[in-house]
Amino acid sequence: xxxxxxxxxxxxxxxxxxxxxxxxxxxxxxxxxxxxxxxxxxxxxxxxxxxxxxxxxxxxxxxxxxxxxxxxxxxxxxxxxxxxxxxxxxxxxxxxxxxxxxxxxxxxxxxxxxxxxxxxxxxxxxxxxxxxxxxxxxxxxxxxxxxxxxxxxxxxxxxxxxxxxxxxxxxxxxxxxxxxxxxxxxxxxxxxxxxxxxxxxxxxxxxxxxxxxxxxxxxxxxxxxxxxxxxxxxxxxxxxxxxxxxxxxxxxxxxxxxxxxxxxxxxxxxxxxxxxxxxxxxxxxxxxxxxxxxxxxxxxxxxxxxxxxxxxxxxxxxxxxxxxxxxxxxxxxxxxxxxxxxxxxxxxxxxxxxxxxxxxxxxxxxxxxxxxxxxxxxxxxxxxxxxxxxxxxxxxxxxxxxxxxxxxxxxxxxxxxxxxxxxxxxxxxxxxxxxxxxxxxxxxxxxxxxx
Amino acid sequence: xxxxxxxxxxxxxxxxxxxxxxxxxxxxxxxxxxxxxxxxxxxxxxxxxxxxxxxxxxxxxxxxxxxxxxxxxxxxxxxxxxxxxxxxxxxxxxxxxxxxxxxxxxxxxxxxxxxxxxxxxxxxxxxxxxxxxxxxxxxxxxxxxxxxxxxxxxxxxxxxxxxxxxxxxxxxxxxxxxxxxxxxxxxxxxxxxxxxxxxxxxxxxxxxxxxxxxxxxxxxxxxxxxxxxxxxxxxxxxxxxxxxxxxxxxxxxxxxxxxxxxxxxxxxxxxxxxxxxxxxxxxxxxxxxxxxxxxxxxxxxxxxxxxxxxxxxxxxxxxxxxxxxxxxxxxxxxxxxxxxxxxxxxxxxxxxxxxxxxxxxxxxxxxxxxxxxxxxxxxxxxxxxxxxxxxxxxxxxxxxxxxxxxxxxxxxxxxxxxxxxxxxxxxxxxxxxxxxxxxxxxxxxxxxxxx
Numbered sequence: 001x002x003x004x005x006x007x008x009x010x011x012x013x014x015x016x017x018x019x020x021x022x023x024x025x026x027x028x029x030x031x032x033x034x035x036x037x038x039x040x041x042x043x044x045x046x047x048x049x050x051x052x053x054x055x056x057x058x059x060x061x062x063x064x065x066x067x068x069x070x071x072x073x074x075x076x077x078x079x080x081x082x083x084x085x086x087x088x089x090x091x092x093x094x095x096x097x098x099x100x101x102x103x104x105x106x107x108x109x110x111x112x113x114x115x116x117x118x119x120x121x122x123x124x125x126x127x128x129x130x131x132x133x134x135x136x137x138x139x140x141x142x143x144x145x146x147x148x149x150x151x152x153x154x155x156x157x158x159x160x161x162x163x164x165x166x167x168x169x170x171x172x173x174x175x176x177x178x179x180x181x182x183x184x185x186x187x188x189x190x191x192x193x194x195x196x197x198x199x200x201x202x203x204x205x206x207x208x209x210x211x212x213x214x215x216x217x218x219x220x221x222x223x224x225x226x227x228x229x230x231x232x233x234x235x236x237x238x239x240x241x242x243x244x245x246x247x248x249x250x251x252x253x254x255x256x257x258x259x260x261x262x263x264x265x266x267x268x269x270x271x272x273x274x275x276x277x278x279x280x281x282x283x284x285x286x287x288x289x290x291x292x293x294x295x296x297x298x299x300x301x302x303x304x305x306x307x308x309x310x311x312x313x314x315x316x317x318x319x320x321x322x323x324x325x326x327x328x329x330x331x332x333x334x335x336x337x338x339x340x341x342x343x344x345x346x347x348x349x350x351x352x353x354x355x356x357x358x359x360x361x362x363x364x365x366x367x368x369x370x371x372x373x374x375x376x377x378x379x380x381x382x383x384x385x386x387x388x389x390x391x392x393x394x395x396x397x398x399x400x401x402x403x404x405x406x407x408x409x410x411x412x413x414x415x416x417x418x419x420x421x422x423x424x425x426x427x428x429x430x431x432x433x434x435x436x437x438x439x440x441x442x443x444x445x446x447x448x449x450x451x
Numbered sequence: 452x453x454x455x456x457x458x459x460x461x462x463x464x465x466x467x468x469x470x471x472x473x474x475x476x477x478x479x480x481x482x483x484x485x486x487x488x489x490x491x492x493x494x495x496x497x498x499x500x501x502x503x504x505x506x507x508x509x510x511x512x513x514x515x516x517x518x519x520x521x522x523x524x525x526x527x528x529x530x531x532x533x534x535x536x537x538x539x540x541x542x543x544x545x546x547x548x549x550x551x552x553x554x555x556x557x558x559x560x561x562x563x564x565x566x567x568x569x570x571x572x573x574x575x576x577x578x579x580x581x582x583x584x585x586x587x588x589x590x591x592x593x594x595x596x597x598x599x600x601x602x603x604x605x606x607x608x609x610x611x612x613x614x615x616x617x618x619x620x621x622x623x624x625x626x627x628x629x630x631x632x633x634x635x636x637x638x639x640x641x642x643x644x645x646x647x648x649x650x651x652x653x654x655x656x657x658x659x660x661x662x663x664x665x666x667x668x669x670x671x672x673x674x675x676x677x678x679x680x681x682x683x684x685x686x687x688x689x690x691x692x693x694x695x696x697x698x699x700x701x702x703x704x705x706x707x708x709x710x711x712x713x714x715x716x717x718x719x720x721x722x723x724x725x726x727x728x729x730x731x732x733x734x735x736x737x738x739x740x741x742x743x744x745x746x747x748x749x750x751x752x753x754x755x756x757x758x759x760x761x762x763x764x765x766x767x768x769x770x771x772x773x774x775x776x777x778x779x780x781x782x783x784x785x786x787x788x789x790x791x792x793x794x795x796x797x798x799x800x801x802x803x804x805x806x807x808x809x810x811x812x813x814x815x816x817x818x819x820x821x822x823x824x825x826x827x828x829x830x831x832x833x834x835x836x837x838x839x840x841x842x843x844x845x846x847x848x849x850x851x852x853x854x855x856x857x858x859x860x861x862x863x864x865x866x867x868x869x870x871x872x873x874x875x876x877x878x879x880x881x882x883x884x885x886x887x888x889x890x891x892x893x894x895x896x897x898x899x900x901x902x
Contacts, residue, residue: 002460003525009453074454075827086600104555106827108866148824149537168619171869174876175823372626373599376526376557415559415866418622425625 005247007078015062017238019273024351028318031449039315047216047224049125055232072116072149076105081247086374095397095404100244102411109412110267111142114236118225119146128221129153133208136335137169139227144178157183157211160203168416183208190214190311204327205338210311228264229342237270245274253405255285260409261385262289263335265342271409287354290385294432295328297341298349298356305449316447319346323442329432335382360431364388365424380412381420456698458529463521466513468689470724475802479769482900490766498667498675500576506683523567523600527556532698537825546848546855551695553862560863561718562593565687569676570597579672580604584659587786588620590678595629608634608662611654619867634659641665641762655778656789661762679715680793688721696725704856711860712836713740714786716793722860738805741836745883746779748792749800749807756900767898770797774893780883786833811882815839816875831863832871
C-alpha cells in the first residue's frame, strides 16, 4: 500500500465548507470597539473587501473557490496525506496514524491556503496594498507570497523580537517582495504611543495587529489581512480537511480522532470542520485542538467578549481569551501565541462539540524528534503539538489494546525553526505554564459589552 | 492542464539506469594514490561495502533498486514535475519550461536519493557507522537522515566556516542523530597536520573528505559515504531523470534541452543520463551542465588525473579539475564547490556529448527571485544556476521566435539559504570569476600517473 495518498489537481476542492449554518446555535455578534454595538458590514469596509465580509457571515454551506485561486493552489495542492507507518512501528501501536502535510506549500505551512484567496479578493476590489502583522513569520511570508502572485504590495508589521529571532522568515518576506516593519514602529499612532511609554518594547502580536489595522484604516488603497481567527480564514482552510476526507476514503478509512494544533484556530478549523460536518450523518469523530501550555487559550482562558488587539482598534469578539494585553513568555518557541481564539472554534468548544488539550513544549519537541527520525520530515514547532497528542493517543491505543484511526495535521515543516530544536537538543528549552492568577487579573480588563 | 505531473508510488523506478555500458569509450581507471596504479576492489573495501564497489564498475545497464530503498523513497518520491506556466508568462516566451523538483525530500534536496541506498547497503554489510564530509550541509543532513532510517551512526566532518555560516543545516544533522565535527579537526591525522601549520584554517571540502576517509579507513565498523562524483552516486540519482521522462511522456512532451547544476556532477547525471540514453534511439537532446564562475571545473579546468581530496587519501580519478588544493572563495554563496567533477560527467563532456556553462552568482539570484515571485518556490542557490540557464534558453527562444521544450532540475529549495538571498537583495553579493592563472599553477601539482 502507498505511504502517501495523493490526489490529482482536478480533485482540489471546488468549494470551501462553511460551518456557520451547521453551528450549534446562532453566532454571537462581532462588536465595534468604539460603540460597543454589533458591527455592520459598513464598519468593516475600510479594512476588508465586501466579498470577504460576506464570507464572514455567509449562511451558505458551500462557497465556490474562484478559478484564479485554484490556479495558484495548483502550485502545491492537493497536499499529501501520509500513513505514518514508520512512526506506528516506532511506537509499537495498533493504531493507524495518518497525517495531512501542509509543509509542501512554498512558504512551508498551511497559511497560503487563505493568503491566496485574501490577496485575490482584495485585488478584485481594486486594492493596491495589503497590511498585516506576523509573529514567527509563517503568516507574513505567506501573505507576501500571495501578494507577489497577484501583483499587490505587502506591508508586514513583524513583532520586533521575532525580527531578530527569525531573520530567515523576514528574508523570505522580502524575497517575495514584502516590506517588513519591526513592530512597535514609528509608522502608526498605535506604535508611537507604545514606544513613547516603553522605547525598548519588543512587541507582541496584539500590538502588531493594531499597527496593521491602523495602516489599513488610514489608507484608501490599503486593506488589512488576518492570518487566522476570522470566519473567512477558517473557511479558506477547509481545503485541508476536505482533501483529507477524500484521501482517507481512498484508503478505505475514517478517523476516530482528528487532532490539530490551535493558535488563532484556523489550522484546527481547516482540518476538523469538514469532519464535524459529518456529525449530521451520525459519524462521531472526536476533534482535539492542541495548544501550548504557555498560551492555553481554550484550556485555561475564559469565554467572553474581548478585543482582538492591544490598541482596541480591531473588533471585539466572543471567544476564549487570556486577555487582549497577553504577552507570551519569551521562552516560548513556536507560534500559537495569540491571546484569543477563533469565535467559531470557541463556540464549538464551549458547546462541547470539540475537545482541547495543552502541552508543554519539551514534550512536543521530544515527539518531533521521534517523528523526524522515523518519518523523515522535520515538523514545525507548532505542528509538533498536534503530533505529540497523536502519539499519546496512539500509545493509549496500545495500552488499551484497541484499534484506532488517528488523523493529525502536520501544518508545516520546521526547517526554519532550528534555533528552537537546538535549544531542545541542548536541554536549554524551558517549560512554562501560563499562571491562572494572570488570567484572573486580565478578566478585569475585558470590555463591558451589553447587547 | 495540470501544473504538476505527479506519479503514483508504484511508478517509483524499480531499477537505476547505469550509463557505463553506454559511455563513448572505456572508462579511465581509478588510481591508488599511494601506488599510482589502478585500484582493485580490495583497495576500496576498507571504506566501501562490496555492493557499492560493484555498482561503481558494473557493466549492467539496469540495476535493481532494493525494496527497502524504495520503501524509504516513498516518503517523498515520486518527486513532482512542474510546468512553469507562470514563469513562461513572466518571460513572455514561446518555450515550454518544465522543472523537476527535488526539494520535496525531508532534507530539501536531491541528496537523499543516494544517501538512502548508501546507508542501506552499508547496513546490509554489517557496518555500524558512516563517516562523511559536508560543505553547505545538504549532503551531511541527507546522510544523517538516511542513517536514522536504517539505525546507523553518522559522523559528519563539516567545513569549519560552514558550521558558522550554515548553523541551521548543522542543527538538522543533529536532529536526525548525526554527530557534526568542524573540519579541520583534531580527530584525524589529516586534520591535525593542517591545524599544526594553520590553526585558523577554515576548512575546505577537500580537507573534510580527507578526514572522513581517514576515519573510515582506520575504523573497522565504519565506512565512508560520498555525496557526489562517484559512479554509484550518479547511478542512484538517475531516479530523477527516469521519473521526469515518465512525467514528460504523460504531458506528451520530450525536451529539446535538459539543464542541471553541476558541482560534483551527480545531480546533473541524475537528471540527464536517462535522456542521454535515448541518443541510441536517435533522440538528440542537448544536455547542459551549469556551474558557478567561481568554481568553473568543466568550463575552465583541465581533463587530467587528480586526487579526490587535499590529503591525497582518496583515489585519483580522470576528471576535469581545478587542482586538488582548490579553495573556493569565501564570497561564494552556494554549494557546487568541489575542485573536480564526476569522471562520468567529465568523460561525456570531453567527448562532446554534453555542454557546460558557467554563471556568476548575481545573475543566478536574479533568476531565483523572478522564479520565487512567479512560481512560488524559493530555489536553492545551487539550483538557481540551472534555473538561470533555463531562463536564458527561454529568452533565446523568444528572440528567435522558436518553440522549444526546456527541462531543468530544481534540485532543492533555498529556505535555509536566506543569508545568501539577504546579501543579494541588499546588493552586497559579489561576483567572482576563478582566475585562469590559478589553474595553470595548480596543474603543476597534479599527480604524475603513468599507466
